[in-house]
Amino acid sequence: MAARKRPGRVRTKRTNRRPPLLLSTIAPQDINVREGETWSIVCPDCRAWRRLMGETQLKIREHCHSDQVPEGKTHERCPGSNQLVLMDHSVDQWGEAMLTADSTATGRRSARQHHKPLPAPAPALTHMAKPTRVPEYDGRAPWIVRELRWASTAPAVRDTDTRRAQLPAGDVPTDGPAVPLTTLRPQRPTR
Template sequence: MARNRKRPGKVRTKRNNRREPLLLSTMAPEDYNVRPDEVMSIACPDCRTWRRIMGTYDLKIREHCISGKVAEGTEHTLCPGSNQAVIVDIDVRRWQVRQDRLLREAMPQDNRRAAQQFYKPLPAPAVPVSRITAEVTLEGARQSYLAHRKGCIRCVGGQHCLDGGPLARRFVLALQQDPARREAEREAVRQAHRQERARLGFRAAQWDMYGTTVEAANNQCRKRESDTLSEFRGPGLPMLPQDVTAYDRRQAELGKQYGRKRPAPSAT
């Protein structure tokens, strides 16, 4: 049996079936195979059998018969689709990607599943209470030690288990540090009170320094009655400049500057 070679077949004739060239874009994507690493083949449009595409540049469907089985004494009938010219007018790479996706989707689920199974890792065991590093208070250490001692059968008298020993030492350490901690808290409260008193004293000193002026200004804010003139209006309000000579000189200079400016051209 001849091996199906990957190199393109040799076209031994220049004849064709005198039909219009067959465009692959007009056919269903599953009716032809143009993978670069495989022999190109196509389903004949006439007999619907898979046939090889011959040639390198001038592509044609290989000459074949309508049926491979005939009655004894009769001749084979040549298929009209033999020597049909074929034109590859598609994007081969895009077609190959689409065909690969269709093959994966059609594959059974058991075959698509990975050979190696990945399981969710088990959570780490909880850290014992004796190893938890958190803020230690006297009441918290006492409750932890008593709760452990109540449920542990090894902690009897002055004897402790591996977990009860650290809890007992933590409770004793909290007892020793509790007076200093309470004194530090009281000192922090006293410091906060001193800062608040200093802030209020500074504010009072500011009012003592500027309070009279501000109070006098506030007292002058009185309600104005309707139909009355303001103190900033009337015959007593000065209308002339303080230095009349300097004012006249400045006005004369401004007049000369305006006179030297060119007049704007009129639109005529």
């Protein structure tokens, strides 16, 4: 078995005067006491990972609320600093409990992935909506029907366009304002 890394020394006897955290009450994802790794815990106040210091008496290392403090501001100590952590289980017992919790979580999850079904491809444009059948167009392709309908309305459209282009006989209408016949060129005002 590999020896675990030596934790940093606790340099103060000061605590935050709260009751100690018990290893058995801490969620397995919020603490790391594995062999060969630096022991660490999620601070209950600032929810950031912090080192556990000490060998016999474990404490959360003194730290600030946030690691990023604007320039010119002072660091404010987190109330979770120097929090005692009691090992009411041995590391082996805690590891077994963590493995049990992990295995039950894995057992609840399905190993098979369920994907949403892909949508069916859209049908071709000619198959989307059948044109209403006109007796003289029955049995013809849709594009031919469209051409025949356009051909049947083309003379009426052409006639309307020609009538629109003709000017009325007589004088121009007098209802509107007079339109200037020369180009207006505004001048800058003189000072």
